[in-house]
Amino acid sequence: MTDEAHSMKTLADLKQVGDQVRIVEVHGDDGVAIRLMEMGLTEDEEIELVGFAPLGDPIEFSVRGYRISLRETEAARVEVSD
């Protein structure tokens, strides 16, 4: 991840259950990035925060009509906008 990763808003920044955002971009071209995209986290797609695991990580989201769990580090790869 680059420094710009810290300035942009990502899925890992969502705090409120029920928050809905739009995906801007999944950063990187490694296995994690590709898996995220293959699971349907693509540009312009809406995604909603469903909840956190007891230790705050991983995080559950709703996208494309199903529920998906992402680790915080993975969620931080997904740039979003409100």
Next chain:
Amino acid sequence: MSDSVTTPSESSRLTVALIGNPNTGKSTLFNALCGGQARVGNFPGVTVEKKVGQYQFKERDITLIDLPGTYSLSPRSADEMVSVDVLLGRQDDIPKPQAVVCIVDSSNLERNLYVFSQIRDLNLPTVLVLNMWDLAKNRGITIDVDELRQRLGVTVVMTSAHRQDGIEAVSEAIIQVVEDEVTPPPRLFPEAFYAEVEKLSAWLVEHGEEPAHFYLHERMLLDVRGASEEATNKENTLQLKEYLGETRLRLAAEGCRIPAIETKLRYNWIREKLDGVMVRPASDQTLSTSDRIDKIVTHRFSGILVFALLMFLVFQAIYTWSGPFMNLVEGGQNFISTTVEGWMPPGTLRSLLVDGLIAGVGSVIIFLPQIVMLFAFIAIMEDCGYMARAAFLMDKLMTKIGLSGKSFLPLMSSFACAIPGVMATRVIENRRDRMVTMLVAPLMSCSARLPVYILMIYTFIPASFIFGWLPLQGTVLFAMYALGTLIAIPIAWILKKTFFKGETPPFVMELPPYKWPSPRIVFDRVYDRAKAFVVRAGTLIFSVTVLVWALSYFPSDHSELHNLSIQMETIEVTAPAEQETLDQLSDQHNLLAGKLIRESYLGRMGVAIEPVVKPLGWDWRIGIGALASFPAREVVIATLGTIFSLGGDTDEENPGLRSTLAAATWPDGRPLFTVPVALSIMVFFALCAQCGATLMVIRRETNSWRWPIFTFTYMTVLAYVAAFLTYQIGTAIGG
């Protein structure tokens, strides 16, 4: 199929590949089609299971190949490459499939169609199976199947495989599609991309590569550092990497950015095809119920409580509830042994039958109750959707030791028995996580270690209290359980840094809506696992048991021992009142048995290794006990009983064995067992890989001898070093 000279039998034979996302009911459909008849093996060189089934339909012999569940057909590893190779007919041991069946979850069509869109690019006759049709209908999801068929250009079949609904229609569709003309795959990418793929194909042929399927070259461009590039370009002699890099830059300049472009275009295509065809209800009852359950099940407090309760149940099942069934197996084994002993006079043949063959079969079947119990729980938890939540709950904790949430259940199960534990690592999709979990699982203190701990603790550790309130014996027992667990942490860390390094695998996981588990699915899974264990690991376990019998029997002359047995058995029948004579004979018998095991190959090995085990505080007798228990640690008690001339029918509670051990001395009269010696024995047993069955299961699960040998070596070295330190430090402190 244009060849007019093919014989009827050849043309009636069909090879079909079955593929789909995980959790779509693929195995259930496979079983429903093949009626449970399948040959299970491994693809050469990888850890991917090869499951091939055969069945007949309308006079056609259909061979069905079950490919591993996958979210995509973009191989990033040799394991994932297998599916592509099979589909393109590049896998040597499997004929090229004439058709492919893609199974999807009807209630989650959008994401499931991603892999379907990639399969379309293979240009093979394709059947799309909309499975879980009943569940989708119950959720109020409607799909216009005729319209979908039109838009996708393939045959579409609806099934509810767990209820056997629509299974015949799948077979009908298969034999139909191979006759039909294939609708060419949609061209989703910009023309510039296809032009580059064609250029790449030509470039590869120019550089001496065999011509290959268009899809492989598509993948080469689309998968950065992917497996299809890796397979063609092991040494990078072609400078393929540079070529691909340049091409990708060129494409990016034209607005075709790899890798994001692929997922974007495919998902756009899917959405376009589903628009107006699939309608979800405004409020999805199943999802909202599922969310309500999740509020409790993944909650900070109640979630942990539910999880702890379930794990407690699982552990009880394999640790305690399987006990009566294991006793039943043991009882059966004893009954058969006694029956055989009634028919045959004592002798080598009887010993081979009873102590070799029957004991060998028993040593395989004895694990079945635990395996069945664990897999029944796993199958229920998987099918109802809880398994993913369990991993969700435990992930943070497990990442701290370098593993993932899915490693928790296999490791916990290993406290009862590492065999079902190792088999349960299948729930971990990622190869590296799975391997590391499998390799540390045998360090968890399994139930077979308990008798050794009990014998040593209650014989040699004083029943005193630390600080006046903490019972010493219980603390030592706890320490033994903690030892393996704590050591597993650095071992897992080292394995991750050495043999299994690389980028952290994604833990992107679907959390399916809860549903009632289907009895058929649960039964099928348990049956599959049990059968796999008996057929594929069982034969090896059996052979090891027979081998150890031979080592402890030969080359000693057993005729005198057999004579004593005959005399005893005669008295038992004719004059059972002569207890005194019987006791005398029995003592003689035990003394002789002890002498014979010393003279056996195993005994000689034990004597030979005395210099090696002496630094652990052991004499050759303990050495033999440890050697004899390498195939199965639980036999150490019986072996010690035999060596110390008490007979083999003893257990850890036996006061005779305890007092004999307490009285045992070195030749110079020093007591053999001191507290440091007892501790060093326990530490050794806690850490050593003394379980042939576990090693054979690791061999089966990894499809390689390398990993069982590795596990055996690292655990034995670890056990030796730890036992050495325990004894030396213990002696230095205790004097």
